[in-house]
Each structure stands twice: as structure tokens, then as C-alpha cells.
Amino acid sequence: MLRELASRQPGRQTRAVYRYDTLQELERSMLEGIPIARAMQLHVLEYDGHRLALTAPLAPNVNDKGCAFGGSLISLTTLAAWGLINLKLAEAGAVADVYVQDSNVEYLAPVWGELVAEASAGPDESWSEFIAMLSDHGSARIRMAAEVSGAEGGQVALRFSARFVAKRRKH
Amino acid sequence: MLRELASRQPGRQTRAVYRYDTLQELERSMLEGIPIARAMQLHVLEYDGHRLALTAPLAPNVNDKGCAFGGSLISLTTLAAWGLINLKLAEAGAVADVYVQDSNVEYLAPVWGELVAEASAGPDESWSEFIAMLSDHGSARIRMAAEVSGAEGGQVALRFSARFVAKRRKH
Numbered sequence: 001m002l003r004e005l006a007s008r009q010p011g012r013q014t015r016a017v018y019r020y021d022t023l024q025e026l027e028r029s030m031l032e033g034i035p036i037a038r039a040m041q042l043h044v045l046e047y048d049g050h051r052l053a054l055t056a057p058l059a060p061n062v063n064d065k066g067c068a069f070g071g072s073l074i075s076l077t078t079l080a081a082w083g084l085i086n087l088k089l090a091e092a093g094a095v096a097d098v099y100v101q102d103s104n105v106e107y108l109a110p111v112w113g114e115l116v117a118e119a120s121a122g123p124d125e126s127w128s129e130f131i132a133m134l135s136d137h138g139s140a141r142i143r144m145a146a147e148v149s150g151a152e153g154g155q156v157a158l159r160f161s162a163r164f165v166a167k168r169r170k171h
Numbered sequence: 172m173l174r175e176l177a178s179r180q181p182g183r184q185t186r187a188v189y190r191y192d193t194l195q196e197l198e199r200s201m202l203e204g205i206p207i208a209r210a211m212q213l214h215v216l217e218y219d220g221h222r223l224a225l226t227a228p229l230a231p232n233v234n235d236k237g238c239a240f241g242g243s244l245i246s247l248t249t250l251a252a253w254g255l256i257n258l259k260l261a262e263a264g265a266v267a268d269v270y271v272q273d274s275n276v277e278y279l280a281p282v283w284g285e286l287v288a289e290a291s292a293g294p295d296e297s298w299s300e301f302i303a304m305l306s307d308h309g310s311a312r313i314r315m316a317a318e319v320s321g322a323e324g325g326q327v328a329l330r331f332s333a334r335f336v337a338k339r340r341k342h
Contacts, residue, residue: 033235036243039210064204070271071246072207078242100241102277107270 022090023047026083037079040072044083045116052084053118061115068111068157073148077160078103080119081144085164092131096166101141103162111150111157119146122161130166138168193261194218197254208250211243215254216287223255224289232286239282239328244319248331249274251290252315256335263302267337272312274333282321282328290317293332301337309339 027044030037041060045053054076061072078100085098121127122143133140141163148158198215201208212231216224225247232243249271256269292298293314304311312334319329 029235033233034240034242035231035233036207036210036240039207039231060206060210062204062206064200065268069205069207069246071205071242071249074245074249074274075240075242078245097236100278102275103245104273104275106273 022087026087030079030083034079036075040075042076042079047084047087051118051120052080052087053116054080054083055117056115058111058113058115065110066112068115068148070107073107073111073115073117073158074103074105074160076115076117077105077119077146077148077158078162080117081146081160081162081164084119084121084144085142085166088127088131089134089166094131094134094166095169096134096139097169098164098166101163101165103160106159107157108159109155109157111148113150115148116150117146117148117158117160119144119160121145134166134168139165141165193258197258201250201254205250207246211246213247213250218255218258222289222291223251223258224287225251225254226288227286229282229284229286236281237283239286239319241278244278244282244286244288244329245274245276245331247286247288248276248290248317248319248329249333251288252317252331252333252335255290255292256313256315256337259298259302260305260337265302265305265337266340267305267310268340269335269337272334272336274331277330278328279330280326280328282319284321286319287321288317288319288329288331290315290331292316305337305339310336312336 023044040056043055045055061068063069082098089096122145125142130140130142143163146160147156150157194215211227214226216226227247232239234240253269260267293316296313301311301313314334317331318327321328
């Protein structure tokens with residue numbers, strides 16, 4: 001889906017994509033390609049050019065204790081980070097496959113309502129360097145950060161850090 | 172489910188439980204309590220008193236690339252570790268809630284077939300100390316390890332390490 005989007009927009013290098021159909025496209029690619037994302041009832045909530053937020057209702061993502069299942073929380077954060085990288089690649093007109101390499105998760109508080117995960121690049125990362133590295137070397141790494149909010153009292157429920165790699169797709 | 176099991180067996184302290192109905196009970200408690208475990212078509216494969224193996228077919232756990240979705244792999248390892256702790260608690264006649272506190276995951280190779288996750292206590296951990304700590308203090312921590320096999324050439328596909336806490340259930 002994003003491959004088509006990117007190839008339709010070969011001249012896009014730096015302009016941020018806020019267009020609704022781009023986010024719809026991302027949501028559709030996740031729901032069509034990943035059955036568990038469908039089971040989670042994942043939804044792309046918003047994207048401001050820097051942060052991507054995904055959401056899912058509690059009911060299909062509940063655990064035996066009635067709060068959010070840890071596996072759903074980590075899936076949502078992983079997909080938020082993966083989705084943001086794909087949006088940034090599409091903005092730059094780059095066509096690459098994105099893989100998670102490792103992740104660290106702290107479960108800080110239970111989530112008793114809707115799951116909301118927000119991802120951004122890690123504090124020392126630069127999207128322009130990431131895109132340039134991919135262009136020059138055919139692959140590039142980036143550390144991503146994500147959080148789940150929604151714990152009682154507005155506190156962070158889960159903190160996620162992960163390394164991803166993008167590899168230029170061979171046609 | 173495991174609470175009932177434990178209360179039916181108050182004298183069990185150290186004997187390992189290999190009984191098929193215990194594993195069926197564990198599988199049923201995960202499938203009934205966690206909708207995503209049902210969507211994954213999770214199955215308890217085997218338990219030898221030290222290691223618990225869970226499995227799930229590829230089709231419902233696939234990603235956009237046709238291999239296993241990372242979120243499913245980490246859910247399966249987390250549930251294998253969580254399930255093993257619950258089996259050990261049931262063997263000891265202890266009734267406690269088990270929570271994951273943090274996890275580290277390395278994704279080493281893609282899985283193109285059935286997902287199989289095997290969990291055990293971390294190398295420096297002792298089940299008897301864990302049970303004694305829970306009995307004395309009402310809560311106890313343990314580090315768990317898990318791996319996903321099934322990558323091509325028999326190599327490890329994912330390595331998982333996580334800290335869990337058990338808290339004695341208040342009646």
C-alpha cells in the first residue's frame with residue numbers, strides 16, 4: 001500500500017504528509033496484512049509529522065484481570081513505531097521494508113480503558129540522516145520510542161524503546 | 172481456573188504437575204480470559220516440570236511480509252513465561268496474580284511456519300526461593316527466559332527475557 005503511495009509521489013522528499021488518505025492507507029495496510037491487528041481493532045488516531053498515535057478498544061484486548069493484555073500493548077507500540085517509519089519513508093519517496101530488531105518494554109501501570117500508543121523517533125535520532133543513510137547504503141537503523149497512556153491519573157502505562165532497520169526493497 | 176485447581180490440591184508443595192487436565196485448564200484459562208490468545212489460536216504444547224511450550228499456527232499470526240508478526244511472537248513468549256509461573260504456583264498450592272514488569276526482546280530471524288515459544292526460569296532463579304518469598308512476604312519476583320524456535324536452519328528466531336511479579340491474592 002505504501003509502496004504504491006510512494007511510487008505515485010516520486011518527487012516528495014521532505015514535505016510532511018498530513019493527508020487523511022495517507023493515514024487511511026496505513027491503517028488499511030496494517031489491517032489487511034496483519035490479522036492480529038484486525039483482531040485488536042487497531043485504528044490510526046493521528047499524525048502530526050513527528051508523532052503517530054494508534055488506538056484500540058479495550059474489549060478485544062483485555063486480559064484475564066480485565067485490564068489491557070500486555071501482548072496487545074506491545075503490539076500497538078511496535079506497530080505505532082513501525083507505522084511512523086513507513087510514513088516517513090513514504091514522505092521521502094523511499095521504498096523499503098521495515099523490521100524491528102529488538103525492544104525493551106517497561107510495564108508501569110495497568111490500562112483499564114481504551115489503548116492509545118504514541119510513537120516518535122528516539123531523542124538522538126534524525127529522520128533526514130536516516131533517509132540519507134538508506135539512500136546511500138541501502139539500509140538504515142533508527143531507535144524509536146513509544147508510550148502508552150491511559151493509566152489512571154494520566155500516568156504513563158508503558159514505556160517502549162526499540163531499534164528498527166529499513167532495507168531498500170529490490171524491484 | 173488455576174485458583175480452583177490450587178484449592179482442590181491444598182497439599183501439593185513440591186511435586187511436579189504433568190497431568191494433561193492441568194495443561195488443558197491453563198490453555199482454557201488463557202483462551203477464555205484473553206481474546207487475543209483466541210485470535211492467535213494459542214495452544215499449550217508441552218510441560219516437563221521445568222519448561223512450558225506454547226504454539227500457534229502461522230496463518231492468524233502472519234504479518235504484511237508473510238512471516239510471523241512480532242507482536243504475536245512476543246505475546247506467545249510472554250504467555251509461555253506467565254503460564255509457567257502459574258503452573259509452578261499451582262503445584263505449590265499458592266494462589267497469586269502474576270504480572271509482567273519489563274521485557275527485553277531480540278528478533279533474530281523471521282519465522283515462516285508454526286510459532287513455538289518455550290519458557291523457563293532465568294539461569295539464576297530458584298522456584299523454591301520464589302515460592303518461599305511469596306509465602307513470607309506476599310509477593311515475589313522472578314526473571315524468566317523464553318525463546319522462539321522455528322527459524323530456518325533450526326536457529327533461534329527470538330530471545331526473550333522478562334521480570335515478573337506474583338502477588339498473593341486477597342480473598
